[in-house]
Amino acid sequence: MKSDSQSKWRIHLFFWILYYILEVYLDFYWSRYQFPDFKWQIRLQNTFILELGYLFVKIPLAYALLYVYEKVDLKLIFKYILCIFIVTASVLGHRFLTHYIIYPYIYGVTETLDGKHTSGFINGYVVFNSFMDLIFMIGLIFGVEITRQKNVLKEQISQLKAEKLDQELTMLKAQINPHFLFNTLNNIYGMALKKADETPDVILQLSKVMRYNIYEAAEKTISLTKDIENIKDFIQIQKIRYHQLNVSFIEDIDNPFQKISPLILIQFVENAFKHGVSESLGEAFITVDIRLKNGILTYFIENSKQKQPHKHSTKIGLKNIRRQLELLYPNHSLSVEDKNNRYSVTLTIDFYDTTSH
Template identity: 30%
Template sequence: MKNQKNVLIHLSCWVLMVVYIYIGQLLKGLKTDILYFNYSVFVVHLIEFYICYLWVFPRFLKKGKGLYLVIGLCIAMGAFIALRYMIEQVLFSYFLGFQNYGPDTTMTFYIIDNLYYGSSYIFLAAAVWSVQNAFKSDKLNKQLKDEAIKAELSFLKSQINPHFLYNTLNYIYSLAIPVSDQLASAVLRLSDLMRYTLAESTDGKVSLAKEIDYLQSYIELFRMRFEPNFYVEFELTGVTEQQKIASLLLIPFIENAFKHGVLNEPEHPVRIQLQLQDKQLFFSVSNTINNHQKDRSSGIGLVNIHRRLDLIYPDKHELNIVRKGDVYQTTLVIKL
C-alpha cells in the first residue's frame, strides 16, 4: 500500500512535468524538433534520477562509502551522457533527419556541456531521497519511543520488588546449602538470571560478555535438570569486553531450541555457535526437532524478536530461519 502511494506520487509529478514542458513549448511556438529534444532529455533525466534515487543514494550515501558514492554518481552521469548521445545524435539523425548538436561538435565539448545539464537531476534525486529518508527516520524514532514507553509500562506492571526477590532467593540458598550443593548451586544461578533480567541500562544495551554469561547460566540450569542426558555444545570465538548488544536478544533462540528440540541424543546435540569478527556478530542455533513435542507453537517470541531487530538494528542485521528435514537452524548476523 505504501509503495503504491509512492509510485502514484512520483507518477503524478512526472506527468505534471510532461504537461509543463508541452505548455511551455506551446507558448514559445510549437517546433517539432525542439519538442522532441525536450522530451528526450526529460526521459534520460528520468533514468538518471532513478539510478541515483533507487541505487546510488540508498546504498552509498553512508559513512565509509564515499568512494562508492563517487563511483555511483559517475555511473549515473555516464548513463545520462551516453543515452542522450544515442537518442539525439544517433537515433534522431537516422530516423528523423535532425540532431541536437552540430556535426562539428567535439566529444570533449559534448561531455563537458552535458555535465552541466546532467547534474541538475542528480541534485534533485539527492534532495528527494534525503527528505524522504528524514521522514522515515523521524517515524522510526517515534516508533522506538512508543515501544520504549510500552515496554516500560509493561515492566512496571509486572515488576516484583528486586530487593524482595534477591533477599528471598538468598534465604532459599542458605536453606539449600546443608541439603544439597546441587540445589544451592541451582538457586544461585537462578538468582543471577533474575538479577540480570531486571538489570537496567541507559540505552538498553549490555556488555556482550554479560549476555553470554546469562546464556551459559541458562544452559547450566537445564543441564542440572536433565543431566546426564543433556547434550548441548556452546562454541565461542572472538568475544571481547568492549562490544555491546541489546539485552536478552539471543536467549529466545536457545529457549526455542530447548523447548522444541531433542536434548538427550549425543549423536544430535543442540549446537550453539557465537562468533565475533570485524564488529559483526554471528550467532547460530541448530537442533533436531522433537516430533513428540505436544506444543506446536511457532516459537517463543519470534515475532517480538523480528520487531526488536528491526527497531534496534535497522539495516544492520540478517536473520535466517531454516528447516532441513528434522533439523531446525537459526542464524543471526548483526553489525554491532
C-alpha cells in the first residue's frame, strides 16, 4: 500500500507539472492578443503568476471530486448533487480570482469581454469560460487517476496469479518428496528384511538424493546437468535392488548450464520403476534418452511392464508432473505410448519459447 501511495503521488505531481506548463503556454499565447501592448517578458511573468494562482482553485477541486468519487458512500444522485455543488463553488472561486485579483493586480487593468466592454463578476460568457477551464482540468485528472488505478489493478491481478502459481508449485513439489521417499524406503525395508549387503550403500545413495530434493530442488530453476545427475543417483539406487535390471542411459547436452525446474524429469523415471520394473516378471529394462540441442529438450523414457499390471497402481507422480508442466511450460509436448509389454513417454520442451514461464 505504501509503494502504491508513493507511486500515486509521483504520478499526480508529474501530472500537475505538465498541466501547469501546458496552461502557461496556452495563456501566454492568448495574452498576446488580449494585451498586445505588454512586452513578452512581462506577459510571460504574469502568466506564470496567474496560472500558479489558478492552481489554488483547481487542485482542491480535483481532489474534492476524486474523494467524492472514491470514498464518499452515498447514492449516485446525491453524489451528483455534491459534485455539482463543488464545481459551482469552484467556478465562483475561479471568477473571484480572475475578476478581483488577476486583472486588477497582475495585469493592472479592469477585466473586459472584448477589450472594450467591461465584464462583471457574473456574466454568462466569462462564467462559461471558467467552467470549461475547470472541466478541462477535471477530465485530465480523472483520466490520469482512472488509468493509474487500472494499471495498479492489473499489477495486483498479475501478482496474485504469480503467487497462486508459486503456491501451487510448492504444493506439488511437497507431494513429490514424500512420494519419492515413501517408495524408496519401501525398497530399503525389503532389502533390510533380506539382510542384503547393499543396504548401507542404498541408504548412502538415498541420503545424496534427498539432499538434492530438500536443498537444491527448493530453487525455482536449476542447471539441467544437476537434475540429470540426480536422475543417475536415483537409478543407481534402483540398480542395487534390481540386479537383473538392464538400464540404457543416453545423454547428449549441448548447453550444460541450461536451467530447468527441478524434479520435473525424475518423475518419469520413478514411474518407470514403480509401474514398470517392479511389476515385470521377466528381465526388466529401462531406456533413458535425454538430449538438448539449440534450447530444445527431448526426453524419452521407455520401460518394460507386465501385460496386466495391478489395477490399483497409483500414478500420483505422473498426474503431478502433468500439472507442473502445464504451469511451467504450457507449450510443452508430452506423448505417452502404452503397449502390452512396454510403456514409453516422450517429452519435448522448447526453452527458447517466450510463452513458457
